[in-house]
Amino acid sequence: MNQDIRKKFPFYIKNKDVSYLDSAASSLKLKSVIESLNDYYANNGSNIHRGVYRLAYEATNQFEETREYVSKFINSNLNEVVFTKGTTDSLNKIASSYSDFIFEDDEIITTELEHHSSFIPWQVIAKEKKARLKFLPLTEEGKITVENFKKVISNKTKVVAITYVSNVLGYVTPIKEIIEIAHQNGAIVILDAAQAASHLKIDVKELDVDFLAFSSHKMYGPNGVGILFGKEKLLNQLKPFEYGGEMAHLVFKDESSWKDIPYKFEAGTPVIAEVIAFKESIKFLEEISLDKIHEHEMKLRDYTLNKLKDVKGLTVYNKTAETGIITFNIENVHPHDAASILDQNNVCVRAGHHCAQLVAKFLGVTATLRASFAVYNDYKDCDNLVNAIIATRDFFESF
Numbered sequence: 001m002n003q004d005i006r007k008k009f010p011f012y013i014k015n016k017d018v019s020y021l022d023s024a025a026s027s028l029k030l031k032s033v034i035e036s037l038n039d040y041y042a043n044n045g046s047n048i049h050r051g052v053y054r055l056a057y058e059a060t061n062q063f064e065e066t067r068e069y070v071s072k073f074i075n076s077n078l079n080e081v082v083f084t085k086g087t088t089d090s091l092n093k094i095a096s097s098y099s100d101f102i103f104e105d106d107e108i109i110t111t112e113l114e115h116h117s118s119f120i121p122w123q124v125i126a127k128e129k130k131a132r133l134k135f136l137p138l139t140e141e142g143k144i145t146v147e148n149f150k151k152v153i154s155n156k157t158k159v160v161a162i163t164y165v166s167n168v169l170g171y172v173t174p175i176k177e178i179i180e181i182a183h184q185n186g187a188i189v190i191l192d193a194a195q196a197a198s199h200l201k202i203d204v205k206e207l208d209v210d211f212l213a214f215s216s217h218k219m220y221g222p223n224g225v226g227i228l229f230g231k232e233k234l235l236n237q238l239k240p241f242e243y244g245g246e247m248a249h250l251v252f253k254d255e256s257s258w259k260d261i262p263y264k265f266e267a268g269t270p271v272i273a274e275v276i277a278f279k280e281s282i283k284f285l286e287e288i289s290l291d292k293i294h295e296h297e298m299k300l301r302d303y304t305l306n307k308l309k310d311v312k313g314l315t316v317y318n319k320t321a322e323t324g325i326i327t328f329n330i331e332n333v334h335p336h337d338a339a340s341i342l343d344q345n346n347v348c349v350r351a352g353h354h355c356a357q358l359v360a361k362f363l364g365v366t367a368t369l370r371a372s373f374a375v376y377n378d379y380k381d382c383d384n385l386v387n388a389i390i391a392t393r394d395f396f397e398s399f
Protein backbone atom coordinates (compact mmCIF):
# COMPACT_ATOMS: atom_id res chain seq x y z
CA MET A 1 0.00 0.00 0.00
CA ASN A 2 1.25 3.45 -0.89
CA GLN A 3 3.15 5.15 1.97
CA ASP A 4 1.36 8.42 1.18
CA ILE A 5 -1.91 7.00 2.45
CA ARG A 6 -1.09 7.99 6.02
CA LYS A 7 -0.68 11.59 4.93
CA LYS A 8 -4.38 11.57 4.10
CA PHE A 9 -5.19 10.91 7.79
CA PRO A 10 -4.39 13.89 10.08
CA PHE A 11 -4.61 11.52 13.08
CA TYR A 12 -0.99 10.53 12.44
CA ILE A 13 0.32 14.08 12.90
CA LYS A 14 -0.19 13.90 16.66
CA ASN A 15 -0.26 10.11 16.99
CA LYS A 16 2.75 9.00 14.95
CA ASP A 17 3.54 6.14 17.29
CA VAL A 18 0.01 4.87 17.78
CA SER A 19 -0.95 1.59 16.16
CA TYR A 20 -4.66 2.12 15.62
CA LEU A 21 -6.13 -1.35 15.20
CA ASP A 22 -9.77 -0.71 16.04
CA SER A 23 -11.12 0.32 12.66
CA ALA A 24 -13.89 -2.27 12.81
CA ALA A 25 -15.36 -0.16 15.62
CA SER A 26 -14.67 3.17 13.93
CA SER A 27 -12.11 4.12 11.34
CA LEU A 28 -9.85 7.15 11.38
CA LYS A 29 -11.13 10.13 9.42
CA LEU A 30 -9.80 11.36 6.10
CA LYS A 31 -8.36 14.85 5.78
CA SER A 32 -10.66 15.46 2.81
CA VAL A 33 -13.66 14.51 4.97
CA ILE A 34 -12.61 16.88 7.76
CA GLU A 35 -12.02 19.69 5.23
CA SER A 36 -15.43 19.13 3.70
CA LEU A 37 -17.10 19.22 7.13
CA ASN A 38 -15.25 22.38 7.94
CA ASP A 39 -16.17 23.97 4.63
CA TYR A 40 -19.90 23.49 5.19
CA TYR A 41 -19.80 24.68 8.81
CA ALA A 42 -17.55 27.66 8.02
CA ASN A 43 -18.96 28.78 4.69
CA ASN A 44 -22.56 27.63 4.49
CA GLY A 45 -24.65 26.28 7.38
CA SER A 46 -28.02 26.56 5.64
CA ASN A 47 -30.70 23.89 5.61
CA ILE A 48 -31.43 21.71 2.57
CA HIS A 49 -34.52 21.05 0.43
CA ARG A 50 -36.18 24.16 1.90
CA GLY A 51 -34.56 27.50 1.14
CA VAL A 52 -34.80 29.25 -2.23
CA TYR A 53 -31.58 31.24 -1.89
CA ARG A 54 -28.20 30.38 -3.42
CA LEU A 55 -26.55 28.93 -0.31
CA ALA A 56 -29.48 26.63 0.37
CA TYR A 57 -29.41 25.44 -3.25
CA GLU A 58 -25.68 24.79 -2.99
CA ALA A 59 -26.04 22.79 0.24
CA THR A 60 -28.93 20.80 -1.27
CA ASN A 61 -26.94 20.02 -4.41
CA GLN A 62 -23.89 18.92 -2.43
CA PHE A 63 -26.08 16.76 -0.19
CA GLU A 64 -27.85 15.14 -3.13
CA GLU A 65 -24.53 14.60 -4.88
CA THR A 66 -23.57 12.23 -2.05
CA ARG A 67 -26.72 10.22 -2.77
CA GLU A 68 -25.48 9.85 -6.35
CA TYR A 69 -22.05 8.73 -5.14
CA VAL A 70 -23.60 6.17 -2.79
CA SER A 71 -25.99 4.83 -5.41
CA LYS A 72 -23.12 4.36 -7.88
CA PHE A 73 -20.96 2.83 -5.14
CA ILE A 74 -23.53 0.07 -4.49
CA ASN A 75 -25.08 0.06 -7.99
CA SER A 76 -28.59 1.00 -6.91
CA ASN A 77 -31.16 3.40 -8.29
CA LEU A 78 -30.86 6.90 -6.91
CA ASN A 79 -34.20 6.81 -5.08
CA GLU A 80 -33.24 3.58 -3.31
CA VAL A 81 -30.67 5.31 -1.08
CA VAL A 82 -32.04 6.58 2.24
CA PHE A 83 -29.84 8.55 4.63
CA THR A 84 -30.06 7.52 8.28
CA LYS A 85 -27.93 7.98 11.40
CA GLY A 86 -26.04 4.71 11.03
CA THR A 87 -26.37 0.97 10.54
CA THR A 88 -28.21 0.59 13.85
CA ASP A 89 -30.69 3.25 12.81
CA SER A 90 -31.16 1.69 9.34
CA LEU A 91 -31.70 -1.83 10.69
CA ASN A 92 -34.11 -0.70 13.41
CA LYS A 93 -36.11 1.47 11.04
CA ILE A 94 -36.49 -1.24 8.47
CA ALA A 95 -37.44 -3.84 11.08
CA SER A 96 -40.00 -1.59 12.66
CA SER A 97 -41.56 -0.62 9.33
CA TYR A 98 -41.42 -4.08 7.74
CA SER A 99 -42.96 -5.62 10.87
CA ASP A 100 -46.34 -4.60 9.39
CA PHE A 101 -45.94 -7.65 7.14
CA ILE A 102 -45.15 -10.12 9.94
CA PHE A 103 -47.94 -12.24 11.41
CA GLU A 104 -48.40 -15.10 13.88
CA ASP A 105 -46.45 -18.26 12.95
CA ASP A 106 -44.33 -16.47 10.36
CA GLU A 107 -40.66 -17.28 10.58
CA ILE A 108 -37.69 -14.95 10.81
CA ILE A 109 -34.22 -16.36 10.28
CA THR A 110 -31.15 -14.87 11.84
CA THR A 111 -27.78 -16.08 13.14
CA GLU A 112 -25.68 -16.10 16.30
CA LEU A 113 -23.06 -14.09 14.41
CA GLU A 114 -25.21 -10.97 14.36
CA HIS A 115 -24.39 -7.61 15.83
CA HIS A 116 -27.16 -6.72 18.31
CA SER A 117 -28.60 -4.16 15.90
CA SER A 118 -29.22 -6.82 13.27
CA PHE A 119 -30.95 -9.39 15.45
CA ILE A 120 -32.51 -7.77 18.53
CA PRO A 121 -35.11 -5.74 16.57
CA TRP A 122 -36.37 -9.03 15.13
CA GLN A 123 -36.24 -10.77 18.51
CA VAL A 124 -38.59 -8.09 19.85
CA ILE A 125 -40.86 -8.15 16.79
CA ALA A 126 -41.06 -11.96 16.85
CA LYS A 127 -42.27 -11.79 20.47
CA GLU A 128 -44.81 -9.08 19.74
CA LYS A 129 -46.19 -10.81 16.66
CA LYS A 130 -45.95 -14.39 17.95
CA ALA A 131 -43.69 -15.16 15.03
CA ARG A 132 -40.82 -17.64 15.29
CA LEU A 133 -37.21 -16.52 15.43
CA LYS A 134 -35.01 -19.26 14.00
CA PHE A 135 -31.23 -19.43 14.22
CA LEU A 136 -29.23 -20.76 11.34
CA PRO A 137 -26.85 -23.34 12.83
CA LEU A 138 -23.23 -22.21 12.54
CA THR A 139 -20.41 -24.58 11.67
CA GLU A 140 -17.99 -25.62 14.40
CA GLU A 141 -15.76 -22.70 13.37
CA GLY A 142 -18.67 -20.29 13.60
CA LYS A 143 -19.36 -19.87 9.90
CA ILE A 144 -22.61 -19.41 8.02
CA THR A 145 -23.04 -21.92 5.20
CA VAL A 146 -25.60 -22.29 2.42
CA GLU A 147 -26.06 -25.91 3.42
CA ASN A 148 -27.11 -24.94 6.95
CA PHE A 149 -29.29 -22.13 5.65
CA LYS A 150 -31.22 -24.70 3.62
CA LYS A 151 -31.95 -26.56 6.88
CA VAL A 152 -33.84 -23.63 8.41
CA ILE A 153 -35.49 -21.84 5.47
CA SER A 154 -39.09 -22.74 4.70
CA ASN A 155 -42.04 -21.24 2.89
CA LYS A 156 -43.06 -19.75 6.26
CA THR A 157 -39.92 -17.61 6.33
CA LYS A 158 -40.71 -13.94 5.79
CA VAL A 159 -37.41 -12.29 6.69
CA VAL A 160 -33.76 -13.25 6.79
CA ALA A 161 -31.79 -10.77 8.93
CA ILE A 162 -28.16 -11.56 8.42
CA THR A 163 -24.66 -10.14 8.48
CA TYR A 164 -22.45 -9.86 5.39
CA VAL A 165 -19.21 -9.89 7.42
CA SER A 166 -19.06 -10.86 11.10
CA ASN A 167 -17.71 -8.02 13.23
CA VAL A 168 -16.15 -10.51 15.64
CA LEU A 169 -14.87 -13.33 13.47
CA GLY A 170 -14.43 -11.59 10.11
CA TYR A 171 -16.11 -14.38 8.15
CA VAL A 172 -17.82 -13.47 4.89
CA THR A 173 -21.33 -14.85 4.45
CA PRO A 174 -22.06 -16.66 1.15
CA ILE A 175 -24.79 -14.11 0.70
CA LYS A 176 -25.60 -14.39 -3.00
CA GLU A 177 -26.73 -18.02 -2.73
CA ILE A 178 -28.56 -17.31 0.53
CA ILE A 179 -30.50 -14.47 -1.10
CA GLU A 180 -31.38 -16.66 -4.06
CA ILE A 181 -32.73 -19.42 -1.82
CA ALA A 182 -34.56 -16.93 0.42
CA HIS A 183 -36.33 -15.49 -2.63
CA GLN A 184 -37.29 -18.95 -3.89
CA ASN A 185 -39.06 -19.37 -0.54
CA GLY A 186 -40.75 -15.96 -0.67
CA ALA A 187 -38.59 -14.32 2.01
CA ILE A 188 -36.80 -10.98 1.89
CA VAL A 189 -33.20 -10.50 3.01
CA ILE A 190 -31.98 -7.63 5.19
CA LEU A 191 -28.22 -7.49 4.97
CA ASP A 192 -26.04 -5.88 7.64
CA ALA A 193 -23.10 -4.63 5.59
CA ALA A 194 -21.49 -2.51 8.34
CA GLN A 195 -18.29 -4.57 8.24
CA ALA A 196 -18.38 -5.14 4.49
CA ALA A 197 -18.75 -1.70 2.94
CA SER A 198 -15.12 -0.57 3.29
CA HIS A 199 -13.61 -3.95 2.40
CA LEU A 200 -15.75 -5.68 -0.22
CA LYS A 201 -17.38 -4.42 -3.39
CA ILE A 202 -21.15 -4.37 -2.98
CA ASP A 203 -23.43 -4.55 -6.00
CA VAL A 204 -27.02 -4.61 -4.81
CA LYS A 205 -28.34 -5.49 -8.26
CA GLU A 206 -26.01 -8.43 -8.65
CA LEU A 207 -26.75 -9.63 -5.10
CA ASP A 208 -30.46 -8.96 -5.63
CA VAL A 209 -30.58 -8.00 -1.94
CA ASP A 210 -33.79 -6.44 -0.60
CA PHE A 211 -32.43 -4.15 2.13
CA LEU A 212 -28.88 -3.30 3.07
CA ALA A 213 -27.33 -1.11 5.77
CA PHE A 214 -23.94 0.42 6.50
CA SER A 215 -22.26 3.30 8.35
CA SER A 216 -20.01 6.09 7.11
CA HIS A 217 -17.88 6.17 10.29
CA LYS A 218 -16.42 2.74 9.50
CA MET A 219 -15.48 3.96 6.00
CA TYR A 220 -13.07 6.79 6.90
CA GLY A 221 -16.07 9.11 6.92
CA PRO A 222 -17.97 11.18 9.48
CA ASN A 223 -20.06 9.87 12.37
CA GLY A 224 -23.82 10.14 12.24
CA VAL A 225 -24.37 9.04 8.64
CA GLY A 226 -25.90 5.70 7.77
CA ILE A 227 -27.16 4.27 4.54
CA LEU A 228 -30.27 2.24 4.10
CA PHE A 229 -30.65 0.74 0.67
CA GLY A 230 -34.05 -0.74 -0.16
CA LYS A 231 -35.48 -2.02 -3.41
CA GLU A 232 -37.75 0.63 -4.87
CA LYS A 233 -40.77 -1.70 -4.93
CA LEU A 234 -40.32 -2.59 -1.26
CA LEU A 235 -39.62 0.95 -0.08
CA ASN A 236 -42.82 2.06 -1.79
CA GLN A 237 -44.77 -0.50 0.25
CA LEU A 238 -43.40 0.70 3.59
CA LYS A 239 -44.88 3.35 5.85
CA PRO A 240 -42.61 6.29 6.76
CA PHE A 241 -40.28 5.76 9.70
CA GLU A 242 -40.95 9.18 11.18
CA TYR A 243 -43.29 12.08 10.51
CA GLY A 244 -42.33 15.72 10.28
CA GLY A 245 -40.56 18.29 8.15
CA GLU A 246 -39.86 17.70 4.45
CA MET A 247 -41.32 14.18 4.29
CA ALA A 248 -44.97 15.19 3.91
CA HIS A 249 -46.50 16.03 0.52
CA LEU A 250 -49.99 17.35 1.26
CA VAL A 251 -51.19 17.96 4.81
CA PHE A 252 -54.80 18.37 5.89
CA LYS A 253 -56.49 18.38 9.28
CA ASP A 254 -57.69 14.81 8.94
CA GLU A 255 -54.97 13.21 6.82
CA SER A 256 -51.65 13.71 5.05
CA SER A 257 -49.76 12.22 2.15
CA TRP A 258 -46.07 11.57 1.72
CA LYS A 259 -43.37 12.57 -0.69
CA ASP A 260 -41.89 9.94 -2.99
CA ILE A 261 -39.05 7.69 -1.84
CA PRO A 262 -36.44 8.29 -0.53
CA TYR A 263 -37.71 11.60 0.92
CA LYS A 264 -40.68 10.09 2.73
CA PHE A 265 -38.11 8.31 4.91
CA GLU A 266 -36.02 11.39 5.69
CA ALA A 267 -38.07 13.50 8.11
CA GLY A 268 -36.43 16.47 9.78
CA THR A 269 -33.09 18.19 9.29
CA PRO A 270 -30.39 15.63 8.56
CA VAL A 271 -26.67 15.80 9.40
CA ILE A 272 -26.05 17.93 6.33
CA ALA A 273 -22.30 18.53 6.61
CA GLU A 274 -21.67 14.88 7.44
CA VAL A 275 -23.64 13.58 4.46
CA ILE A 276 -21.90 16.07 2.16
CA ALA A 277 -18.50 14.99 3.52
CA PHE A 278 -19.26 11.28 3.18
CA LYS A 279 -18.75 11.49 -0.58
CA GLU A 280 -15.05 12.12 0.11
CA SER A 281 -14.85 8.64 1.69
CA ILE A 282 -16.43 7.07 -1.34
CA LYS A 283 -14.07 8.93 -3.68
CA PHE A 284 -11.12 7.66 -1.61
CA LEU A 285 -12.35 4.04 -1.52
CA GLU A 286 -12.92 4.05 -5.26
CA GLU A 287 -9.64 5.74 -6.03
CA ILE A 288 -7.68 3.01 -4.23
CA SER A 289 -10.20 0.24 -4.97
CA LEU A 290 -11.81 -2.07 -2.45
CA ASP A 291 -9.96 -5.06 -3.90
CA LYS A 292 -6.60 -3.46 -3.16
CA ILE A 293 -7.68 -2.38 0.32
CA HIS A 294 -8.93 -5.87 1.12
CA GLU A 295 -5.76 -7.44 -0.24
CA HIS A 296 -3.63 -5.09 1.88
CA GLU A 297 -5.62 -5.86 5.05
CA MET A 298 -5.36 -9.60 4.44
CA LYS A 299 -1.57 -9.34 3.97
CA LEU A 300 -1.27 -7.58 7.33
CA ARG A 301 -3.52 -10.14 8.95
CA ASP A 302 -1.60 -13.11 7.55
CA TYR A 303 1.73 -11.55 8.54
CA THR A 304 0.47 -11.01 12.11
CA LEU A 305 -1.03 -14.48 12.43
CA ASN A 306 2.20 -15.99 11.23
CA LYS A 307 4.10 -14.16 13.97
CA LEU A 308 1.50 -15.01 16.60
CA LYS A 309 1.57 -18.72 15.90
CA ASP A 310 4.70 -19.14 18.04
CA VAL A 311 3.38 -17.03 20.91
CA LYS A 312 2.40 -19.27 23.80
CA GLY A 313 -0.65 -18.62 25.96
CA LEU A 314 -2.73 -17.14 23.17
CA THR A 315 -6.01 -18.32 21.64
CA VAL A 316 -6.95 -17.01 18.19
CA TYR A 317 -10.62 -17.68 17.43
CA ASN A 318 -10.76 -16.89 13.72
CA LYS A 319 -7.66 -18.16 11.95
CA THR A 320 -9.58 -18.65 8.71
CA ALA A 321 -11.30 -15.24 8.57
CA GLU A 322 -11.66 -13.72 5.12
CA THR A 323 -11.30 -10.12 6.31
CA GLY A 324 -8.68 -8.26 8.35
CA ILE A 325 -9.91 -9.09 11.83
CA ILE A 326 -8.02 -11.08 14.47
CA THR A 327 -10.02 -12.05 17.55
CA PHE A 328 -8.09 -13.53 20.41
CA ASN A 329 -7.55 -13.92 24.14
CA ILE A 330 -4.46 -14.09 26.29
CA GLU A 331 -4.63 -17.00 28.73
CA ASN A 332 -5.74 -16.01 32.25
CA VAL A 333 -5.93 -12.30 31.39
CA HIS A 334 -9.23 -10.50 31.16
CA PRO A 335 -9.52 -8.80 27.74
CA HIS A 336 -10.14 -5.39 29.35
CA ASP A 337 -6.95 -5.68 31.42
CA ALA A 338 -5.07 -6.84 28.35
CA ALA A 339 -6.41 -3.92 26.27
CA SER A 340 -5.19 -1.47 28.92
CA ILE A 341 -1.66 -2.86 28.80
CA LEU A 342 -1.75 -2.92 24.99
CA ASP A 343 -2.77 0.72 25.18
CA GLN A 344 0.25 1.48 27.35
CA ASN A 345 2.23 0.04 24.45
CA ASN A 346 0.47 2.42 22.04
CA VAL A 347 -1.70 -0.27 20.52
CA CYS A 348 -5.45 0.39 20.28
CA VAL A 349 -7.63 -2.73 20.08
CA ARG A 350 -11.19 -3.42 21.10
CA ALA A 351 -12.02 -5.54 24.15
CA GLY A 352 -15.43 -6.88 25.12
CA HIS A 353 -18.27 -8.70 23.43
CA HIS A 354 -18.28 -6.28 20.48
CA CYS A 355 -22.08 -5.79 20.71
CA ALA A 356 -22.45 -9.41 19.67
CA GLN A 357 -23.01 -11.34 22.90
CA LEU A 358 -24.28 -14.41 21.06
CA VAL A 359 -20.88 -14.77 19.36
CA ALA A 360 -19.10 -14.66 22.73
CA LYS A 361 -21.53 -17.33 24.01
CA PHE A 362 -20.85 -19.40 20.89
CA LEU A 363 -17.10 -19.17 21.56
CA GLY A 364 -17.67 -20.03 25.23
CA VAL A 365 -16.10 -16.82 26.55
CA THR A 366 -17.43 -13.62 28.10
CA ALA A 367 -15.22 -11.32 26.05
CA THR A 368 -12.39 -11.21 23.52
CA LEU A 369 -9.78 -8.85 22.16
CA ARG A 370 -10.15 -7.75 18.55
CA ALA A 371 -7.53 -6.22 16.29
CA SER A 372 -8.85 -4.94 12.99
CA PHE A 373 -6.79 -3.70 10.05
CA ALA A 374 -7.53 -0.84 7.69
CA VAL A 375 -6.01 0.92 4.72
CA TYR A 376 -3.56 3.04 6.80
CA ASN A 377 -2.06 0.17 8.81
CA ASP A 378 1.38 -1.20 7.98
CA TYR A 379 3.74 -4.00 9.02
CA LYS A 380 5.08 -1.86 11.85
CA ASP A 381 1.58 -1.87 13.37
CA CYS A 382 1.58 -5.67 13.13
CA ASP A 383 4.96 -5.89 14.86
CA ASN A 384 3.81 -3.46 17.54
CA LEU A 385 0.71 -5.58 18.15
CA VAL A 386 2.67 -8.82 18.42
CA ASN A 387 5.29 -7.29 20.73
CA ALA A 388 2.61 -5.66 22.87
CA ILE A 389 0.75 -8.97 23.18
CA ILE A 390 3.93 -10.68 24.35
CA ALA A 391 4.64 -7.83 26.79
CA THR A 392 1.08 -8.06 28.12
CA ARG A 393 1.25 -11.82 28.57
CA ASP A 394 4.63 -11.55 30.33
CA PHE A 395 3.41 -8.71 32.54
CA PHE A 396 0.48 -10.73 33.86
CA GLU A 397 2.50 -13.93 34.09
CA SER A 398 4.93 -12.17 36.41
CA PHE A 399 2.30 -11.96 39.20
Ligand SMILES: Cc1ncc(COP(=O)(O)O)c(C=O)c1O
Nearest residue numbers: 086087088115167192194195215
Ligand atom coordinates in the same frame (compact mmCIF):
# COMPACT_ATOMS: atom_id res chain seq x y z
C1 LIG B 1 -21.69 -5.90 11.91
C2 LIG B 1 -22.16 -4.62 12.52
N1 LIG B 1 -23.45 -4.28 12.42
C3 LIG B 1 -23.93 -3.14 12.92
C4 LIG B 1 -23.11 -2.26 13.58
C5 LIG B 1 -23.69 -1.00 14.13
O1 LIG B 1 -23.16 0.09 13.47
P1 LIG B 1 -23.39 1.57 14.02
O2 LIG B 1 -22.82 1.59 15.42
O3 LIG B 1 -22.63 2.42 13.08
O4 LIG B 1 -24.83 1.82 14.01
C6 LIG B 1 -21.76 -2.56 13.73
C7 LIG B 1 -20.87 -1.67 14.47
O5 LIG B 1 -19.88 -2.07 15.05
C8 LIG B 1 -21.27 -3.77 13.18
O6 LIG B 1 -19.99 -4.11 13.28
